[in-house]
Amino acid sequence: MTEYDGDHLDFRGGNFTGPFTAKAEFHEHGPAPTALDALPMRVGGFTGRDSELRVLLDVLAPSASGGPATVVVTAVSGLGGIGKTALAVEAAHQACERGWFPGGVLFIDLHGYDYNEESVSAEQALEALLRALGTASQHIPSRAEERAALYRSALAERARERGPMLILADNVGLSEQVRFLLPGGGVNHRLLVTSRERLPQHGARLLPLDELTPRAAFDLLDRALRLADPHDHRIRHETWAAEKLASLCKHLPLALQIAAARLALDRSKPVAELTAELTALRDPLALDDGERSVRAAFELSYRRLSPEQTRLLGLLALAPGPEVTTQVVNALIGAESPPVRTLEALARAHLVERGTQRGRWRLHDLVKAFGIDMVRRDPALAEEGEAARSRVLAFFCRWTEAADARLRWLDGMPQPELFADRAAALEWLDEQRAGLVAAVQWAQEERYAAAAVRLAELLAVYLDWRRHFDDLIVVSSAAQQAAEHAGEHRSEAAAWSNLGNALGGAGRAADAIEALTHARQRYQLAGDRHGEAIALSSLGAALRDEGRPADAIDALNSALALYQLTAGDRHREAIAWTTLGLALAQDGRAEAAINAHTRSQGLFRATGDRHREGIACNNLGSALMQAGRVREAIESYRRAVGIYQEFEDWYRTGRALENLARAHGAAGVPHQARDCWLRAARAFAEADAPDRAARALAEAEVPAPAPPAPPVPAESGWGYPHGPGPQLPGFPGVSALDRTSQRESSAEAAGDQYVQEQDRR
Known part of the structure; x- marks a missing residue:
């Protein structure tokens, strides 16, 4: 048989028994169209992502390719609406402008989070990308694995012909969508992915986005x-x-x-x-x-959650404070151990973020608002949310009571539970502070009022110790309003007294006087003479800070008389004597002040309150300085410094050392004065009071001793409250915090006032 070339039909050798007709179709196969410059437009006004943009460009740059540690996949993740697509598109445009991807750019939206679109499957994505690469429809296999193999082959051929390509896969919902889009080895293509989910698979460089500054x-x-x-x-x-x-x-x-x-x-x-x-x-x-x-935008993420994840997100949205610890999560859900897998799933979806430390979690403000809204819309979840908040308050009250007991513990008292020492109690309170303060504000809701007011009272000693006076005002105000709503004079009086203490600690003496006057009146209405004594003692401290020493002395003498008429509360009596000493000193009666502070010091020693004994020593030193008895003052200040150091109370240590430095200066011993200034600077640095530390260092560098300053009465101080006193009707555990003790009745006073006078001069 002869073979013929060309476009014709050869019928030789055929067996034909009659006429016939032959038909033929001719197809001209041209190249399939490509879509290799498919980037969307840049987002107008793109801004605020300079550092993240640099990270992306560093990964995409050619200098990052070719080695064994080449990063092929980069995953930009974050909350819905955080700007992932805008950042990825901007990075892709800049990379192309720099000529890094001569092979072109493939773009595909996988619709992982869309209302009106089905999520794109791996098979669909590969088909779209193969078409974009110029593969004819009839040559595209049906199975995902075969399509992926052809896709990798097409990318490799493109790399040989034109150079590396960038593949941008936007709005990925599942890791499975990405797996089939990976380019093959030996080429310098890059895959840039955006998703609401963190995608740690595939050796990806992870770039999570946070809200803008x-x-x-x-x-x-x-x-x-x-x-x-x-x-x-x-x-x-x-x-x-x-x-x-x-x-x-x-x-x-x-x-x-x-x-x-x-x-x-x-x-x-x-x-x-x-x-x-x-x-x-x-x-x-x-x-x-x-x-x-x-x-x-948030509902798109929410509808993908499992029931367990939905429940946890809603309860987390109800949690108090900007962050929650694992302990609080356990209280929310009523479990002994944390729901680690569920938390991690929510974190991968960027609905929950890891907090400032390991074991802490937070929600973006808008996610929190969304979660609260979802709880309100779901009656069953709303009911569970109320129970969860009650559990959190109960947990906070139990642990805060134990921490407070540890802070107030004196020799001879039973050992408190849960915390081995003061440091452990303070560490826990520091970790939980924001949540504790936020939880107290639930007191405006009747079902939580009693526990929230109790929590406010338990926090007073701690908030003073750390000098968080603004927080102390917030919790005291919430407690006062809840107590007033309850309509019981004794509970209301205690709340007013605590608020007065907090206002005094913040330096708002006039407001404190008003609050404490309310407290005294309500104690009188309740017939509680011991409570009235507490309010009068605190009122005396406020009047003294307002520059009214005569009125302060009258109030404090009345308080002392009531203490002796009632149960003989020697501890609060000691505090009243301290504040009376300060008022007497302010009134120019130095010797009477010395007697008052000496009596206070003895009472504190007798009651085993070592820390307040140090306060009395410091105040006594100031009164001695005022009387011109410098050497005795030096010894009293030294005792105060030693006691404060025992308690690692570095702020008061620094202030007592300031007083000691001035006393040494007045005694004509400049080298000892300088040593005390340097020690004061170190103490203030330890107390995280850099301004005071800087001032102490500046005093230490003065070449010659300053002229002796006139002795100054100590400032009674605010915010050193008693812990819980007798429980009052209406709100279990609510007690008035002694105004004078809340004001640090004390040593701190002397140092601070002297420093203030120095600054004024």
Whole structure:
């Protein structure tokens, strides 16, 4: 048979018995179309991600390729609306402008989190990418594994012909979607992925995104408005309102863009007006511009959760404070051990973030608001949420009571449970402080009032010790309002007394006098003479700080008389004597002040209160200085320093050393004065009081001793409360905190007032 070349049919050798007709179809196969420059447009006004952009570009740069440690996959993850796609697209554009991907760019949206689109399967994604690479439909296999093999082959061929490519897979929902998109080995392609899930698989470089900084959020608003109209400078003309608007948006890019869109649609609307509208709504999730919605963005993540994850997220949203420890998580769910797998699943979805330390968890403000909203909409979860909050309060009360007992423990008292020493109690309170303060504010809800008020009272000693006076005012105010609502005079009196102590600690003596006057009146109405003595003692301290020593002396003498008429409370009597000594010194009666402080010192020693004995020593030293008895003052200050060091009370140690330094200066011993100033600086540094440390160092460097300063009466101080006293009706455990003790009745006083006089001079 002869063979013929060309486009024709050869019928030789055929057996034909009649006429026939032959038909033929000819197909001309041209190259399939490609889509290798498929990047979306850059986001207008992109800003605030400079450091993250540098990280992406460093990974994508050619200099990062070729070695055994080459990073092929980079996963940008974060909360819905955090700006993942905008960052990835910006990085891709900059990389292409630098000529790093001559082979082109593939882009695919996998619709992992969409309302109106089904999530793209691996098979669908591979088909789309193969088409983009120019593969004809009839050559695309049906199975995912075969498509992946062809995809890798096509990428390798592209690398040989044109160079490396960038594949950008946006909105990934599952790790499985990424596995099939990995390029083969031996090529320098890069795969850039965005997802709400952390994707630690595939050897990926992980880049989690957080909310913008306040400055970046401000800039985003400004750029977005000026993009719509270059002459729109409302953001810069209304700086305060713009910063407030950014804060209401919680610095989330999606929320900021929606707010900017609403302003751009109405050029006449002031920024302050939109800020006022959002403030009145009290619901940042309500932000929308007709097409985009913050609530909808979060619902996309929420609907993917399992029932167990939904429950935990809702309960975490109810937790007090910006972060929760594992202990609090256990209390929320009523379990002995933490739900580690569920927490990690929520963390991978960026609905829960790891906190400032290991074992701590936090929610973005908008996620917290969303979670609370979901709890309200679900009656069963709402009921469980109420029980969870009660469990948290019970847990806080038990542990805070144990910590408070440890802080107030004196020789001869039973050993408190849970905490082996003061350091352990303080460490736990420091870790939980924000949550404890937030939980007290639940007192406005009737079902939590008794426990929250009790918790406020238990926190008083600690908050004073750490000098967190603002927190002390917050918890005392919440307790006072709850007690007033209960309508019982004794509970209300105790709450007013505690609030007065807190106000005094913050230096608001006039407000403290008003609060303590309320306390005294309510104790009188309740017929509680011992409580009235406590209020009078505290009132005396407030009057002294207000510069009214004669009134203070009258109040304190009345308090001492009541203490002796009642049960003979020697401990509070000692505190009243200390404050009386300070008032007498302020009134110029130095010898009487010395007698009062000496009596106070003896009573503290007799009751076993070593720490307050140190306070009395320091105040006695100030009275002795005022009387010109310098050497005796030096010995008294030395005793105070030694006692404070026993308790590692570094702030009061520093102040007593300041007093000792001045006493040595007055005695004409400058080298000992300088040594005390240096020791004071070290103590203040240990107490995290850098300003005081700097001033002490400056005093140490003075070449010659300053002229002896006139002796100054000690300041009674605020915020050194007694711990829980007798329980009062209505709110178990509520007791008035002695005003004078709350004011550190004390040594601290002397040092601080002297320093203040030095500053004034």
